[in-house]
Amino acid sequence: KVYFGNNFIKDIPIEFCENLVHLKVLELRDNQIELVPNEITNLAHLTKLDLTNNDISELPNTIGLMPHLQSLKIEGNKLKQIRPDIIHTGTNRILRHLREKISDEEMQAICGKNLASRPGDNVFPDRYSMRNGNILNLALKNLSDVPDSCFEEAKEAKVTIVDLCKNKFTKVPEGLVLVAGYLTELNLSVNQLKELPDFVKDCNKLKFCDFSKNLLSTLPSSFVDMVSLRELILCNNKLTNVPDCVYGMVGLEILLLNDNGIEEINVEGLKKLKRLASLNLCNNNIHHVPPELGNMTQLRSLELKGNPFRQPRYAILEQGTDSILAYLRDKIPL
The missing domain is CATH 3.80.10.10 (Ribonuclease Inhibitor)
Known part of the structure; x- marks a missing residue:
């Protein structure tokens, strides 16, 4: 010390x-x-x-x-x-x-110093090391699968956080279901996932999910049951609309959907998210912003830049959330 x-x-x-x-x-x-x-x-x-x-x-x-x-x-x-x-x-x-935030250059440097593990010895931690912080951290390990035995150890350690980001997963490891009862945070960002399995919904204590930088075009309808979720990150995927199940996640406070191909804003759906404080729809394919979005006054952060709509103008977007919402409310027909 x-x-x-x-x-x-x-x-x-x-x-x-x-x-x-x-x-x-x-x-x-x-x-x-x-x-x-x-x-x-x-x-x-x-x-x-x-x-x-x-x-x-x-x-x-x-x-x-x-x-x-x-x-x-x-x-x-x-x-x-x-x-x-x-x-x-x-x-x-x-x-x-x-x-x-680790860049490709940093990843290469880490691999060069053998800090990023390769499949083989010492890749998968045991229950004793996982008890430090209650986390299963397999980020940046060049993995495409995780053996059930690793999740069995994680279950014994009662891990609440699983981080599998920056790997080569094309499907979510099935062993994840073994820790479903404990999990509060799940990070699967920067992989090659085209779909998510239904069993993720069984993680009924989840408060944070990061599925960004994958190849997702939708979410399972069963995710509507994930009412404890507080933060959902879906940016940099292949979404063309906001999956309907999202509107049932009534506990959501942060919803990040930037850098997809989303074409419209479903205000009626978003209004169901009473706790939503941060919404990012930047860099999508939105041609029209419904004026009724301005009535969502609980929003503390609304990001809309990088879309093809003409109104609100960029100058309004630059003024921040309160100005955007006020502008939209003024456009609601009497």
Whole structure:
């Protein structure tokens, strides 16, 4: 354990990261650090990293792959790549966000250093390692399947988070159903999924699902039963409309549908989502925005840029959600 808080430290030496590979706790809060080196991931045994109240503007995305990190504190910095609401949600959400932002170049570098596992030894964690954070993290492992035995270990560990992002899955591993009763977060982003199985609905405690950057054109109608879901990410898929089942997910607060081929906005469906606070429909094929959308005043974030409609004009879109909603309400026929 190393505590360097409340000093005048301006950088983290690369040699420090390379020589203290068994370090478990590193506190660097209340300093003047501006840059966190990529080599921070050499501290593979780190469980707690406190960077609170520094001058950091960016974090290495690969921190999201640190296998034992349970506590990451980054409040009070100048970070631009991570939204404040993500920071406030806590460590698991921050790490997931960082993993999702890993670029192809970073992936190649990781593979070159053998940090990304290949199918074979030590790819699949045992129940004891999964108990750290209650997570099954198989992100960026170049996998196309996961053996049931891995999910059996996950069940014993009572994991609540499964992260399978940035792999080569063409179908969801069937063993996932073994942890259905515990799961609160599921990340299957950046794979090659063309469809999702019905059994995902049996994960009745799910609050977060990320299916972005796949090849999905619809969702199973049975997903209408996923009423506990709070955040659903479906961006960068092949959707041409919002699946009907989404309108039955009455607990939704965040719905991200950008970068698809969606052609229309179903206001009557969206009105059923009373808790919806954030809706992103950017970069779709929407030719008309119904004025009635303006009555959804509970929305705190509405993104519509990158569509072929003429109204609202871009200048209105630039003014933000309140202005868009007010403009639309003014267009409702008397």
